[in-house]
Amino acid sequence: MGRAMRVVVVGGKKVGKTAILRQVACVEDVTNKPYEPTIEDTYQVLLEEPDKAREILILHDTAGVSNYGPIELKKAYVQAADAFVLVYSSADYESFNRVDLLKKWIDRQFGKDKKEVPIVVLANMRDRPATVDSAFAHSWAAREKVKLFEVTAKDRQSLVDFIHYVGHRHFHPTKESKFSLSKKLKSEKSSNPAILMDF
Structure with a gap:
Protein backbone atom coordinates (compact mmCIF):
# COMPACT_ATOMS: atom_id res chain seq x y z
CA MET A 1 0.00 0.00 0.00
CA GLY A 2 2.69 2.54 0.90
CA ARG A 3 3.38 5.11 3.56
CA ALA A 4 1.26 8.18 4.16
CA MET A 5 1.70 11.57 5.78
CA ARG A 6 -0.89 14.21 6.65
CA VAL A 7 -0.22 17.79 5.64
CA VAL A 8 -2.49 20.56 6.92
CA VAL A 9 -2.70 23.55 4.57
CA VAL A 10 -3.70 26.83 6.23
CA GLY A 11 -3.69 30.55 5.51
CA GLY A 12 -5.95 33.55 5.10
CA LYS A 13 -9.01 33.76 2.89
CA LYS A 14 -8.52 34.17 -0.87
CA VAL A 15 -4.80 33.38 -0.83
CA GLY A 16 -5.15 30.43 -3.23
CA LYS A 17 -4.87 27.37 -0.97
CA THR A 18 -7.52 25.41 -2.86
CA ALA A 19 -6.21 26.55 -6.25
CA ILE A 20 -2.73 25.29 -5.30
CA LEU A 21 -4.04 21.92 -4.12
CA ARG A 22 -6.29 21.40 -7.13
CA GLN A 23 -3.38 22.20 -9.43
CA VAL A 24 -1.05 19.80 -7.59
CA ALA A 25 -3.47 16.91 -7.06
CA CYS A 26 -5.88 17.20 -9.98
CA VAL A 27 -3.84 19.09 -12.60
CA GLU A 28 -6.71 21.57 -12.79
CA ASP A 29 -6.29 25.35 -13.01
CA VAL A 30 -9.17 26.97 -11.11
CA THR A 31 -7.59 30.43 -10.85
CA ASN A 32 -9.95 31.91 -13.47
CA LYS A 33 -13.11 30.51 -11.87
CA PRO A 34 -15.25 32.52 -9.43
CA TYR A 35 -14.06 32.38 -5.82
CA GLU A 36 -15.84 29.84 -3.63
CA PRO A 37 -14.90 29.70 0.06
CA THR A 38 -13.59 26.33 1.19
CA ILE A 39 -15.02 24.65 4.25
CA GLU A 40 -12.75 21.60 4.28
CA ASP A 41 -11.45 19.22 1.64
CA THR A 42 -8.83 16.53 1.25
CA TYR A 43 -6.51 15.77 -1.67
CA GLN A 44 -3.98 13.02 -2.19
CA VAL A 45 -0.71 13.19 -4.05
CA LEU A 46 1.22 10.02 -4.81
CA LEU A 47 5.00 10.16 -4.85
CA GLU A 48 6.47 7.24 -6.75
CA GLU A 49 10.05 6.38 -7.49
CA PRO A 50 11.32 3.15 -9.03
CA ASP A 51 12.31 0.51 -6.46
CA LYS A 52 10.80 2.47 -3.55
CA ALA A 53 7.60 2.10 -1.59
CA ARG A 54 4.72 4.35 -2.61
CA GLU A 55 4.49 7.51 -0.55
CA ILE A 56 1.20 9.37 -0.22
CA LEU A 57 0.73 12.96 0.87
CA ILE A 58 -2.75 13.54 2.26
CA LEU A 59 -3.31 17.28 1.95
CA HIS A 60 -6.02 18.77 4.18
CA ASP A 61 -7.45 21.99 2.73
CA THR A 62 -8.87 24.23 5.44
CA ALA A 63 -11.18 27.21 5.53
CA GLY A 64 -9.33 30.51 5.39
CA VAL A 65 -8.49 32.02 8.77
CA SER A 66 -10.13 35.32 9.57
CA ASN A 67 -8.24 38.52 8.81
CA TYR A 68 -9.01 39.75 12.32
CA GLY A 69 -8.96 38.38 15.82
CA PRO A 70 -7.02 35.54 17.39
CA ILE A 71 -5.54 32.66 15.42
CA GLU A 72 -6.59 29.15 16.28
CA LEU A 73 -6.83 25.86 14.38
CA LYS A 74 -9.06 22.90 15.09
CA LYS A 75 -7.56 20.48 17.58
CA ALA A 76 -8.00 17.61 15.10
CA TYR A 77 -5.70 19.36 12.61
CA VAL A 78 -3.01 19.85 15.20
CA GLN A 79 -3.20 16.26 16.39
CA VAL A 87 0.01 30.03 2.45
CA TYR A 88 -0.07 33.78 1.92
CA SER A 89 -0.57 35.96 -1.12
CA SER A 90 2.49 37.99 -2.04
CA ALA A 91 -0.02 40.60 -3.26
CA ASP A 92 -1.66 40.89 0.20
CA TYR A 93 0.50 42.01 3.13
CA GLU A 94 -2.18 41.22 5.71
CA SER A 95 -2.20 37.57 4.62
CA PHE A 96 1.56 37.49 5.35
CA ASN A 97 0.88 38.86 8.85
CA ARG A 98 -1.66 36.08 9.41
CA VAL A 99 0.91 33.47 8.35
CA ASP A 100 3.36 34.94 10.87
CA LEU A 101 0.72 34.60 13.61
CA LEU A 102 -0.14 31.05 12.46
CA LYS A 103 3.52 30.05 12.63
CA LYS A 104 3.84 31.38 16.18
CA TRP A 105 0.58 29.68 17.23
CA ILE A 106 1.76 26.32 15.82
CA ASP A 107 5.12 26.71 17.59
CA ARG A 108 3.31 27.25 20.90
CA GLN A 109 1.16 24.14 20.41
CA PHE A 110 4.08 21.86 19.64
CA GLY A 111 6.53 23.53 22.00
CA LYS A 112 4.62 22.00 24.90
CA ASP A 113 5.36 18.48 23.64
CA LYS A 114 8.83 19.30 22.27
CA LYS A 115 7.64 17.75 19.01
CA GLU A 116 9.08 19.05 15.76
CA VAL A 117 6.58 19.38 12.96
CA PRO A 118 7.91 20.74 9.66
CA ILE A 119 6.41 24.00 8.45
CA VAL A 120 6.62 25.12 4.83
CA VAL A 121 5.48 28.56 3.69
CA LEU A 122 4.15 29.31 0.21
CA ALA A 123 4.17 32.84 -1.16
CA ASN A 124 1.41 32.45 -3.75
CA MET A 125 0.50 34.77 -6.62
CA ARG A 126 4.07 35.64 -7.52
CA ASP A 127 2.70 36.55 -10.96
CA ARG A 128 0.95 39.63 -9.49
CA PRO A 129 2.44 42.91 -8.25
CA ALA A 130 3.85 42.16 -4.81
CA THR A 131 3.14 44.04 -1.60
CA VAL A 132 5.28 41.59 0.39
CA ASP A 133 8.93 42.08 -0.53
CA SER A 134 10.61 38.80 -1.49
CA ALA A 135 13.87 39.57 0.37
CA PHE A 136 11.90 40.52 3.49
CA ALA A 137 9.89 37.28 3.32
CA HIS A 138 13.03 35.15 2.88
CA SER A 139 14.69 36.93 5.81
CA TRP A 140 11.61 36.22 7.95
CA ALA A 141 11.63 32.55 6.84
CA ALA A 142 15.30 32.15 7.77
CA ARG A 143 14.68 33.71 11.19
CA GLU A 144 11.64 31.47 11.78
CA LYS A 145 13.50 28.39 10.46
CA VAL A 146 10.93 27.54 7.80
CA LYS A 147 11.33 26.80 4.10
CA LEU A 148 9.75 29.42 1.83
CA PHE A 149 8.69 28.76 -1.76
CA GLU A 150 7.49 31.48 -4.13
CA VAL A 151 4.78 29.93 -6.30
CA THR A 152 1.76 30.60 -8.43
CA ALA A 153 -1.26 28.33 -8.57
CA LYS A 154 -1.43 28.99 -12.32
CA ASP A 155 1.84 27.14 -12.92
CA ARG A 156 1.94 23.53 -11.73
CA GLN A 157 5.70 23.34 -12.25
CA SER A 158 6.24 26.05 -9.61
CA LEU A 159 4.45 23.81 -7.09
CA VAL A 160 6.39 20.59 -7.63
CA ASP A 161 9.38 21.61 -5.49
CA PHE A 162 7.39 22.17 -2.31
CA ILE A 163 5.61 18.81 -2.68
CA HIS A 164 8.92 16.98 -3.09
CA TYR A 165 10.45 18.92 -0.19
CA VAL A 166 7.60 18.07 2.20
CA GLY A 167 7.56 14.41 1.17
CA HIS A 168 11.32 14.01 1.31
CA ARG A 169 11.57 15.73 4.68
CA HIS A 170 9.01 13.33 6.18
CA PHE A 171 9.81 10.05 4.45
CA HIS A 172 13.58 10.44 4.13
CA PRO A 173 14.77 12.64 7.01
CA THR A 174 18.45 13.36 7.27
CA LYS A 175 19.90 12.91 10.70
CA GLU A 176 22.27 15.56 11.90
CA SER A 177 25.72 14.28 12.66
CA LYS A 178 26.92 14.63 16.22
CA PHE A 179 30.46 14.93 14.88
CA SER A 180 31.69 18.49 14.85
CA LEU A 181 34.46 19.62 12.57
CA SER A 182 35.09 22.55 14.87
CA LYS A 183 36.60 20.27 17.50
CA LYS A 184 40.26 19.50 17.12
CA LEU A 185 40.89 15.77 17.07
CA LYS A 186 43.72 14.42 19.14
CA SER A 187 46.00 12.45 16.90
CA GLU A 188 47.19 9.11 18.12
CA LYS A 189 50.77 8.03 17.61
CA SER A 190 50.99 6.09 14.43
CA SER A 191 53.69 4.51 12.37
CA ASN A 192 52.21 6.10 9.25
CA PRO A 193 51.89 9.87 9.79
CA ALA A 194 50.80 10.43 6.18
CA ILE A 195 47.26 9.29 6.92
CA LEU A 196 46.74 11.43 10.01
CA MET A 197 44.37 14.32 9.51
CA ASP A 198 44.14 17.38 11.69
CA PHE A 199 40.83 19.24 11.57
Missing part, protein backbone atom coordinates in the same frame (compact mmCIF):
# COMPACT_ATOMS: atom_id res chain seq x y z
CA ALA A 80 -3.16 14.75 12.90
CA ALA A 81 -0.53 16.95 11.24
CA ASP A 82 2.79 15.51 10.16
CA ALA A 83 3.54 18.89 8.55
CA PHE A 84 1.96 22.28 7.95
CA VAL A 85 1.91 24.34 4.77
CA LEU A 86 1.17 28.01 5.45
Whole structure:
Protein backbone atom coordinates (compact mmCIF):
# COMPACT_ATOMS: atom_id res chain seq x y z
CA MET A 1 0.00 0.00 0.00
CA GLY A 2 2.69 2.54 0.90
CA ARG A 3 3.38 5.11 3.56
CA ALA A 4 1.26 8.18 4.16
CA MET A 5 1.70 11.57 5.78
CA ARG A 6 -0.89 14.21 6.65
CA VAL A 7 -0.22 17.79 5.64
CA VAL A 8 -2.49 20.56 6.92
CA VAL A 9 -2.70 23.55 4.57
CA VAL A 10 -3.70 26.83 6.23
CA GLY A 11 -3.69 30.55 5.51
CA GLY A 12 -5.95 33.55 5.10
CA LYS A 13 -9.01 33.76 2.89
CA LYS A 14 -8.52 34.17 -0.87
CA VAL A 15 -4.80 33.38 -0.83
CA GLY A 16 -5.15 30.43 -3.23
CA LYS A 17 -4.87 27.37 -0.97
CA THR A 18 -7.52 25.41 -2.86
CA ALA A 19 -6.21 26.55 -6.25
CA ILE A 20 -2.73 25.29 -5.30
CA LEU A 21 -4.04 21.92 -4.12
CA ARG A 22 -6.29 21.40 -7.13
CA GLN A 23 -3.38 22.20 -9.43
CA VAL A 24 -1.05 19.80 -7.59
CA ALA A 25 -3.47 16.91 -7.06
CA CYS A 26 -5.88 17.20 -9.98
CA VAL A 27 -3.84 19.09 -12.60
CA GLU A 28 -6.71 21.57 -12.79
CA ASP A 29 -6.29 25.35 -13.01
CA VAL A 30 -9.17 26.97 -11.11
CA THR A 31 -7.59 30.43 -10.85
CA ASN A 32 -9.95 31.91 -13.47
CA LYS A 33 -13.11 30.51 -11.87
CA PRO A 34 -15.25 32.52 -9.43
CA TYR A 35 -14.06 32.38 -5.82
CA GLU A 36 -15.84 29.84 -3.63
CA PRO A 37 -14.90 29.70 0.06
CA THR A 38 -13.59 26.33 1.19
CA ILE A 39 -15.02 24.65 4.25
CA GLU A 40 -12.75 21.60 4.28
CA ASP A 41 -11.45 19.22 1.64
CA THR A 42 -8.83 16.53 1.25
CA TYR A 43 -6.51 15.77 -1.67
CA GLN A 44 -3.98 13.02 -2.19
CA VAL A 45 -0.71 13.19 -4.05
CA LEU A 46 1.22 10.02 -4.81
CA LEU A 47 5.00 10.16 -4.85
CA GLU A 48 6.47 7.24 -6.75
CA GLU A 49 10.05 6.38 -7.49
CA PRO A 50 11.32 3.15 -9.03
CA ASP A 51 12.31 0.51 -6.46
CA LYS A 52 10.80 2.47 -3.55
CA ALA A 53 7.60 2.10 -1.59
CA ARG A 54 4.72 4.35 -2.61
CA GLU A 55 4.49 7.51 -0.55
CA ILE A 56 1.20 9.37 -0.22
CA LEU A 57 0.73 12.96 0.87
CA ILE A 58 -2.75 13.54 2.26
CA LEU A 59 -3.31 17.28 1.95
CA HIS A 60 -6.02 18.77 4.18
CA ASP A 61 -7.45 21.99 2.73
CA THR A 62 -8.87 24.23 5.44
CA ALA A 63 -11.18 27.21 5.53
CA GLY A 64 -9.33 30.51 5.39
CA VAL A 65 -8.49 32.02 8.77
CA SER A 66 -10.13 35.32 9.57
CA ASN A 67 -8.24 38.52 8.81
CA TYR A 68 -9.01 39.75 12.32
CA GLY A 69 -8.96 38.38 15.82
CA PRO A 70 -7.02 35.54 17.39
CA ILE A 71 -5.54 32.66 15.42
CA GLU A 72 -6.59 29.15 16.28
CA LEU A 73 -6.83 25.86 14.38
CA LYS A 74 -9.06 22.90 15.09
CA LYS A 75 -7.56 20.48 17.58
CA ALA A 76 -8.00 17.61 15.10
CA TYR A 77 -5.70 19.36 12.61
CA VAL A 78 -3.01 19.85 15.20
CA GLN A 79 -3.20 16.26 16.39
CA ALA A 80 -3.16 14.75 12.90
CA ALA A 81 -0.53 16.95 11.24
CA ASP A 82 2.79 15.51 10.16
CA ALA A 83 3.54 18.89 8.55
CA PHE A 84 1.96 22.28 7.95
CA VAL A 85 1.91 24.34 4.77
CA LEU A 86 1.17 28.01 5.45
CA VAL A 87 0.01 30.03 2.45
CA TYR A 88 -0.07 33.78 1.92
CA SER A 89 -0.57 35.96 -1.12
CA SER A 90 2.49 37.99 -2.04
CA ALA A 91 -0.02 40.60 -3.26
CA ASP A 92 -1.66 40.89 0.20
CA TYR A 93 0.50 42.01 3.13
CA GLU A 94 -2.18 41.22 5.71
CA SER A 95 -2.20 37.57 4.62
CA PHE A 96 1.56 37.49 5.35
CA ASN A 97 0.88 38.86 8.85
CA ARG A 98 -1.66 36.08 9.41
CA VAL A 99 0.91 33.47 8.35
CA ASP A 100 3.36 34.94 10.87
CA LEU A 101 0.72 34.60 13.61
CA LEU A 102 -0.14 31.05 12.46
CA LYS A 103 3.52 30.05 12.63
CA LYS A 104 3.84 31.38 16.18
CA TRP A 105 0.58 29.68 17.23
CA ILE A 106 1.76 26.32 15.82
CA ASP A 107 5.12 26.71 17.59
CA ARG A 108 3.31 27.25 20.90
CA GLN A 109 1.16 24.14 20.41
CA PHE A 110 4.08 21.86 19.64
CA GLY A 111 6.53 23.53 22.00
CA LYS A 112 4.62 22.00 24.90
CA ASP A 113 5.36 18.48 23.64
CA LYS A 114 8.83 19.30 22.27
CA LYS A 115 7.64 17.75 19.01
CA GLU A 116 9.08 19.05 15.76
CA VAL A 117 6.58 19.38 12.96
CA PRO A 118 7.91 20.74 9.66
CA ILE A 119 6.41 24.00 8.45
CA VAL A 120 6.62 25.12 4.83
CA VAL A 121 5.48 28.56 3.69
CA LEU A 122 4.15 29.31 0.21
CA ALA A 123 4.17 32.84 -1.16
CA ASN A 124 1.41 32.45 -3.75
CA MET A 125 0.50 34.77 -6.62
CA ARG A 126 4.07 35.64 -7.52
CA ASP A 127 2.70 36.55 -10.96
CA ARG A 128 0.95 39.63 -9.49
CA PRO A 129 2.44 42.91 -8.25
CA ALA A 130 3.85 42.16 -4.81
CA THR A 131 3.14 44.04 -1.60
CA VAL A 132 5.28 41.59 0.39
CA ASP A 133 8.93 42.08 -0.53
CA SER A 134 10.61 38.80 -1.49
CA ALA A 135 13.87 39.57 0.37
CA PHE A 136 11.90 40.52 3.49
CA ALA A 137 9.89 37.28 3.32
CA HIS A 138 13.03 35.15 2.88
CA SER A 139 14.69 36.93 5.81
CA TRP A 140 11.61 36.22 7.95
CA ALA A 141 11.63 32.55 6.84
CA ALA A 142 15.30 32.15 7.77
CA ARG A 143 14.68 33.71 11.19
CA GLU A 144 11.64 31.47 11.78
CA LYS A 145 13.50 28.39 10.46
CA VAL A 146 10.93 27.54 7.80
CA LYS A 147 11.33 26.80 4.10
CA LEU A 148 9.75 29.42 1.83
CA PHE A 149 8.69 28.76 -1.76
CA GLU A 150 7.49 31.48 -4.13
CA VAL A 151 4.78 29.93 -6.30
CA THR A 152 1.76 30.60 -8.43
CA ALA A 153 -1.26 28.33 -8.57
CA LYS A 154 -1.43 28.99 -12.32
CA ASP A 155 1.84 27.14 -12.92
CA ARG A 156 1.94 23.53 -11.73
CA GLN A 157 5.70 23.34 -12.25
CA SER A 158 6.24 26.05 -9.61
CA LEU A 159 4.45 23.81 -7.09
CA VAL A 160 6.39 20.59 -7.63
CA ASP A 161 9.38 21.61 -5.49
CA PHE A 162 7.39 22.17 -2.31
CA ILE A 163 5.61 18.81 -2.68
CA HIS A 164 8.92 16.98 -3.09
CA TYR A 165 10.45 18.92 -0.19
CA VAL A 166 7.60 18.07 2.20
CA GLY A 167 7.56 14.41 1.17
CA HIS A 168 11.32 14.01 1.31
CA ARG A 169 11.57 15.73 4.68
CA HIS A 170 9.01 13.33 6.18
CA PHE A 171 9.81 10.05 4.45
CA HIS A 172 13.58 10.44 4.13
CA PRO A 173 14.77 12.64 7.01
CA THR A 174 18.45 13.36 7.27
CA LYS A 175 19.90 12.91 10.70
CA GLU A 176 22.27 15.56 11.90
CA SER A 177 25.72 14.28 12.66
CA LYS A 178 26.92 14.63 16.22
CA PHE A 179 30.46 14.93 14.88
CA SER A 180 31.69 18.49 14.85
CA LEU A 181 34.46 19.62 12.57
CA SER A 182 35.09 22.55 14.87
CA LYS A 183 36.60 20.27 17.50
CA LYS A 184 40.26 19.50 17.12
CA LEU A 185 40.89 15.77 17.07
CA LYS A 186 43.72 14.42 19.14
CA SER A 187 46.00 12.45 16.90
CA GLU A 188 47.19 9.11 18.12
CA LYS A 189 50.77 8.03 17.61
CA SER A 190 50.99 6.09 14.43
CA SER A 191 53.69 4.51 12.37
CA ASN A 192 52.21 6.10 9.25
CA PRO A 193 51.89 9.87 9.79
CA ALA A 194 50.80 10.43 6.18
CA ILE A 195 47.26 9.29 6.92
CA LEU A 196 46.74 11.43 10.01
CA MET A 197 44.37 14.32 9.51
CA ASP A 198 44.14 17.38 11.69
CA PHE A 199 40.83 19.24 11.57
